[in-house]
Amino acid sequence: MDNQQPILDGIDPEITERLVSRRDAIRQGAGMGSRLAAGLAMASVPVAIAALAKETFAQTPADILDVLKFAFILENLENEFYRAVLGTSALAAQNNAFAPVRALIPDAAKQTFQQIQKHEQQHVDFLKAVIPQFGGTPVTITAADFDFTGGNGAGTGPFARATTELDFLLLATQAFEDTGVRAYKGQAGRLLINGNNNADIALESALRIHSVEARHAAKIRRIRRQRNPGDTTLRFSGYVRGGGLAAAGAGNVANPPAEVVAALNLIYGGATPESNTQHVVFNGTSAVTIDAATLTGLDVIDAGERTAAATQAFDEPLTKDEVIAIVKNFIKDDAARGLP
Amino acid sequence: MSQRDPDRGEPMVVASAGELMFPATRRNFLRTLMAGGSVMLLPSVFTACSDDDDDNPLGPGNIPAPVTGVSFDLRSDVGIFRLLHLNEQLEAAFYTAVVSSGTFSSFSADERELFIDLRNTEVIHREFVRTALGSQALPDVRGSINLNVLNNILSSRVNIITASRLFEHVGVAALNGAGKYLQDARNLLVAGKFASVEARHAAALRDILPPAGVNANTAFAGDDIIDATGRDVKLEAGAVLDRVAATGIVMPGTLATPPITAAPTAAQGVPTADFFPANP
Numbered sequence: 203m204d205n206q207q208p209i210l211d212g213i214d215p216e217i218t219e220r221l222v223s224r225r226d227a228i229r230q231g232a233g234m235g236s237r238l239a240a241g242l243a244m245a246s247v248p249v250a251i252a253a254l255a256k257e258t259f260a261q262t263p264a265d266i267l268d269v270l271k272f273a274f275i276l277e278n279l280e281n282e283f284y285r286a287v288l289g290t291s292a293l294a295a296q297n298n299a300f301a302p303v304r305a306l307i308p309d310a311a312k313q314t315f316q317q318i319q320k321h322e323q324q325h326v327d328f329l330k331a332v333i334p335q336f337g338g339t340p341v342t343i344t345a346a347d348f349d350f351t352g353g354n355g356a357g358t359g360p361f362a363r364a365t366t367e368l369d370f371l372l373l374a375t376q377a378f379e380d381t382g383v384r385a386y387k388g389q390a391g392r393l394l395i396n397g398n399n400n401a402d403i404a405l406e407s408a409l410r411i412h413s414v415e416a417r418h419a420a421k422i423r424r425i426r427r428q429r430n431p432g433d434t435t436l437r438f439s440g441y442v443r444g445g446g447l448a449a450a451g452a453g454n455v456a457n458p459p460a461e462v463v464a465a466l467n468l469i470y471g472g473a474t475p476e477s478n479t480q481h482v483v484f485n486g487t488s489a490v491t492i493d494a495a496t497l498t499g500l501d502v503i504d505a506g507e508r509t510a511a512a513t514q515a516f517d518e519p520l521t522k523d524e525v526i527a528i529v530k531n532f533i534k535d536d537a538a539r540g541l542p
Numbered sequence: 543m544s545q546r547d548p549d550r551g552e553p554m555v556v557a558s559a560g561e562l563m564f565p566a567t568r569r570n571f572l573r574t575l576m577a578g579g580s581v582m583l584l585p586s587v588f589t590a591c592s593d594d595d596d597d598n599p600l601g602p603g604n605i606p607a608p609v610t611g612v613s614f615d616l617r618s619d620v621g622i623f624r625l626l627h628l629n630e631q632l633e634a635a636f637y638t639a640v641v642s643s644g645t646f647s648s649f650s651a652d653e654r655e656l657f658i659d660l661r662n663t664e665v666i667h668r669e670f671v672r673t674a675l676g677s678q679a680l681p682d683v684r685g686s687i688n689l690n691v692l693n694n695i696l697s698s699r700v701n702i703i704t705a706s707r708l709f710e711h712v713g714v715a716a717l718n719g720a721g722k723y724l725q726d727a728r729n730l731l732v733a734g735k736f737a738s739v740e741a742r743h744a745a746a747l748r749d750i751l752p753p754a755g756v757n758a759n760t761a762f763a764g765d766d767i768i769d770a771t772g773r774d775v776k777l778e779a780g781a782v783l784d785r786v787a788a789t790g791i792v793m794p795g796t797l798a799t800p801p802i803t804a805a806p807t808a809a810q811g812v813p814t815a816d817f818f819p820a821n822p
Contacts, residue, residue: 322772396809417762438653440745441663483732498669500669502661
């Protein structure tokens with residue numbers, strides 16, 4: 203396995219790894235401060251570290267805050283969506299829009315929606331309380347700021363059928379949840395700031411919210427599969443199988459609008475699509491890519507199933523820009539809400 | 543399956559030597575012999591006996607000798623990935639045994655699809671982490687699995703799903719607790735890719751069989767596993783190993799005492815409060 207040599211070999215010396223991580227952190231940062239540059243130029247490790255400590259920390263609040271504020275917008279989007287679906291939005295027009303589909307939701311699924319909405323409200327409240335602790339101010343955002351048809355305020359966007367068709371609503375719900383999972387995964391690295399306990403707290407909370415969103419997505423997939431037993435793209439395990447439109451399991455939605463197909467391709471696609479099987483691990487000196495579909499030791503898995511299994515075994519991230527491209531048409535006047 | 547009503551004097555039927563690993567089967571077997579009753583050993587028993595590996599629920603293939611004294615130095619990403627490797631090995635071995643167990647045929651088609659997906663995913667995770675760790679990977683720990691405990695779990699659908707729920711929730715909690723100690727963003731991303739998949743498992747398992755008293759429509763993310771701020775289960779590494787040891791799935795001595803020789807440094811991060819129910 204020449205292309206899969208062990209990559210975490212020899213990481214042992216803790217200090218080496220931390221140095222490399224910090225060097226990477228700097229490389230990704232805005233630029234190198236003068237004291238750091240001086241430290242590195244002198245090839246003096248202790249001096250470089252001392253300089254880095256101050257300068258990295260000086261940058262961190264902005265990164266943490268940006269992630270938290272971004273998450274706050276996404277959680278509000280999800281929360282207001284579920285409130286509209288359940289008829290508990292503060293805005294009558296949102297409740298009225300979803301009245302037709304609400305009448306079609308079985309009681310069991312309604313309880314599921316209520317539980318998910320409760321979590322989204324908890325996430326909103328949590329982030330609203332945490333953002334000020336990092337020196338920020340949460341944006342003001344209300345039910346009136348959203349257009350759940352994806353029409354950017356027109357109310358007649360490509361997802362309008364979610365207000366009248368149960369299967370379409372469930373597809374949209376799954377898509378929102380999976381977008382949330384992928385968004386948190388993509389942002390986690392920005393909260394990884396070694397030696398910063400505040401960043402650790404933000405990171406751990408983000409990871410714990412991230413796995414709740416994955417539970418939501420899995421449950422919705424299971425509901426969809428139960429309604430649609432023949433669509434084996436929708437796994438009873440709740441996994442995402444494959445990438446792009448194929449991963450959405452949209453087979454039971456007749457004639458989806460082209461804009462919805464395009465949206466699903468974005469939601470399950472991207473620079474690192476859900477169909478990806480290659481993952482990078484870093485050992486402190488080099489990064490190596492491992493292909494999960496061609497590992498040795500997979501004998502118990504049917505050979506023809508290994509690639510599909512490998513896509514299921516790893517969920518993939520979206521970048522912030524990719525997430526914004528997906529959600530912006532659901533948020534009216536999104537620039538005023540803090541999205542570029 | 544061994545089938546016998548001891549009160550009716552029917553012969554006891556033993557289909558495989560492996561069944562004699564089940565405490566209940568073994569008890570019946572001995573009681574029947576002592577009482578002068580008849581025991582019917584189906585041909586499959588002798589077939590199985592011709593090859594020791596075949597009646598091992600972890601087989602087929604060579605199961606290595608037990609390992610002892612496994613320990614973890616958590617001061618690097620390697621140490622944290624080694625802990626992940628232990629969990630993934632146990633999960634992969636467990637689901638492989640589930641899928642090849644006699645009980646599995648009594649699962650519904652939907653449940654069989656779910657468990658085959660779980661097995662495939664955990665086998666891929668195990669091999670991925672092993673490849674990533676290279677020479678620093680843990681040894682193969684399958685030989686350290688307590689077969690009495692394993693066979694007891696495999697004896698019923700409820701036991702299997704209950705144990706699966708625990709393993710998956712420990713897996714989610716371990717990743718949620720360990721992320722903050724990782725030092726490289728690429729390794730954190732890989733851990734995140736695992737974590738949400740484990741959370742999907744955990745939700746699906748709670749959906750097919752919620753813990754007693756939990757609403758089936760909300761169990762996938764019930765109030766017992768999601769706290770009041772909407773955050774999922776989380777365990778520090780020491781608590782993860784305690785939970786694993788408490789299942790009895792690995793034989794005593796497999797893990798060193800204590801199993802963690804060096805905790806993460808303060809620079810990696812500081813421990814936070816755990817959140818994990820008694821019966822996830």
